[in-house]
Amino acid sequence: MNPLPKRKAPGPPGHFLLGNLREFRRDVLGLVMESAATCGDIVRCRLGNQVVHLLNHPDHVEQVLQKRAANYDKNTRSSAAIRAVTGESLLTCNGKAWKRQRRMDQPAFHHRQIIGFAEQMTTATEAAIRSWQGRTMLDISSEMARLTYSIVGQTLFSFNTGEDAAAVEKAMRVILPHVFGRLGNLVNWPDWLPTPANRSFRRSLAEVDKVVYRIIARHRRAQEAGDPDLDLLSMLMRVRDDATGAGLDDSQLRNETITFLLAGHETTANALTWTFYLISRHPEVESRLYEEITRVLGGRKPTLEDVPQLTYTKSVIQESMRLYPPIWIIERRVIEEDVIGGYTLPAGSAVVISPYALHRHPAFWDRPEAFDPSRFESPPPAAYIPFGAGPRSCIGSEFAMLEAQLITAMVMQSFHFDLVPGHPVEPLPDITLRSKHGMMMTPHPRSAQVRD
Numbered sequence: 001m002n003p004l005p006k007r008k009a010p011g012p013p014g015h016f017l018l019g020n021l022r023e024f025r026r027d028v029l030g031l032v033m034e035s036a037a038t039c040g041d042i043v044r045c046r047l048g049n050q051v052v053h054l055l056n057h058p059d060h061v062e063q064v065l066q067k068r069a070a071n072y073d074k075n076t077r078s079s080a081a082i083r084a085v086t087g088e089s090l091l092t093c094n095g096k097a098w099k100r101q102r103r104m105d106q107p108a109f110h111h112r113q114i115i116g117f118a119e120q121m122t123t124a125t126e127a128a129i130r131s132w133q134g135r136t137m138l139d140i141s142s143e144m145a146r147l148t149y150s151i152v153g154q155t156l157f158s159f160n161t162g163e164d165a166a167a168v169e170k171a172m173r174v175i176l177p178h179v180f181g182r183l184g185n186l187v188n189w190p191d192w193l194p195t196p197a198n199r200s201f202r203r204s205l206a207e208v209d210k211v212v213y214r215i216i217a218r219h220r221r222a223q224e225a226g227d228p229d230l231d232l233l234s235m236l237m238r239v240r241d242d243a244t245g246a247g248l249d250d251s252q253l254r255n256e257t258i259t260f261l262l263a264g265h266e267t268t269a270n271a272l273t274w275t276f277y278l279i280s281r282h283p284e285v286e287s288r289l290y291e292e293i294t295r296v297l298g299g300r301k302p303t304l305e306d307v308p309q310l311t312y313t314k315s316v317i318q319e320s321m322r323l324y325p326p327i328w329i330i331e332r333r334v335i336e337e338d339v340i341g342g343y344t345l346p347a348g349s350a351v352v353i354s355p356y357a358l359h360r361h362p363a364f365w366d367r368p369e370a371f372d373p374s375r376f377e378s379p380p381p382a383a384y385i386p387f388g389a390g391p392r393s394c395i396g397s398e399f400a401m402l403e404a405q406l407i408t409a410m411v412m413q414s415f416h417f418d419l420v421p422g423h424p425v426e427p428l429p430d431i432t433l434r435s436k437h438g439m440m441m442t443p444h445p446r447s448a449q450v451r452d
């Protein structure tokens with residue numbers, strides 16, 4: 001029997017040499033939304049000589065991320081760009097190395113471990129809220145970045161981030177756009193060339209590395225003194241390879257530490273920033289949210305036991321991540337040729353899945369552009385993947401949801417926010433979906449004082 005003829009998926013027209021690279025550089029969210037709307041659930045694009053399929057149907061997403069996950073790896077342009085920051089780590093490695101690393105990291109994310117973090121999360125949030133008293137304007141995106149960074153530092157690395165939070169935040173503002181910017185170029189200058197952009201990137205990365213190596217050195221000292229912290233890094237320091245008995249060396253520990261410091265704060269900070277923005281634009285949501293928070297907490301600081309009662313708070317966060325998923329795009333490389341939805345995906349080509357587009361797919365979402373947390377009162381459709389899906393889905397999802405619920409409840413309990421009039425709000429799709437101009441808000445303290 002003859003094999004079926006190979007079919008090419010439809011796609012937007014492009015330049016003969018650049019393909020769709022110019023549109024990608026100009027407005028990548030526009031390119032993704034426009035091509036999904038006009039070409040359907042499988043779209044073939046070309047970025048230079050790289051064929052990329054955009055998949056926008058939950059069945060196709062399931063095939064790539066779950067059912068045939070072993071045929072799709074992270075030898076991708078985006079992972080290569082991230083590797084320039086993290087090196088080989090859980091986020092970027094493949095195959096056996098990934099499996100081994102996931103096994104090592106997993107115990108730190110067991111349910112019983114995560115619930116033990118609730119108190120550190122509320123204490124850090126309390127300190128942030130205290131620091132806002134008397135302020136007339138806040139960049140809530142910057143405040144959230146510092147808060148989530150301090151939480152990940154304390155919970156996973158027993159590390160007080162106070163003194164370097166501002167330096168790390170500044171470094172991230174250089175690192176993320178640099179990494180993402182490289183994806184839109186057909187050819188990049190090699191990293192080692194001293195171009196102004198490369199120099200500034202390397203300086204920023206060195207800032208973050210300084211922090212990371214300080215954390216590692218402190219843990220080594222504590223371990224030598226026989227008094228190790230009970231955190232992710234100490235656990236990784238104790239792990240030994242079954243076959244060789246070797247532990248992780250400092251550069252491997254550096255790669256895991258930087259991965260968790262960055263992946264563990266930037267994403268949640270963006271989710272919270274968009275959440276507070278959306279709440280400020282929807283008074284009816286805010287009053288229902290505030291009613292729940294006052295009813296459940298009665299003016300107290302939340303504890304772990306309160307979290308299951310904060311159901312509307314959770315729906316607000318879920319709906320905010322539907323409209324503004326912090327990881328707005330997921331990329332894989334096709335290992336062996338595959339057929340999806342009747343179209344051929346060549347070996348070595350790339351597939352991208354955009355939670356941003358999938359979360360607004362009109363076939364799965366009623367009034368997709370509307371902010372309506374009540375839609376999460378029933379289980380979401382399969383077209384909802386803020387934490388990805390399958391074996392490589394987010395290891396920190398439970399951590400992130402607990403943290404986001406506690407922070408949203410505490411902040412809303414203490415303040416009502418108004419967006420500063422005239423402040424421009426524009427999503428910036430870097431590696432994460434950030435707010436291009438920050439998020440300037442006026443905090444109005446609520447009258448009741450929060451009790452312990």
Ligand code: HEM
Binds near residue numbers: 264
């Ligand atoms: C709202 C917050 C967060 C969102 C939306 C988010 C989203 C995601 C997504 C979509 C993936 C899968 C990427 C892919 O398939 O290529 C992922 C992976 C990952 N996330 Fe998160 N994340 C969040 C918070 C966190 C936190 C708090 C941590 C750690 C403390 C974390 C650590 C990681 C790591 C290490 C991976 C790679 C897992 C692997 O490949 O095995 N994330 N995240």
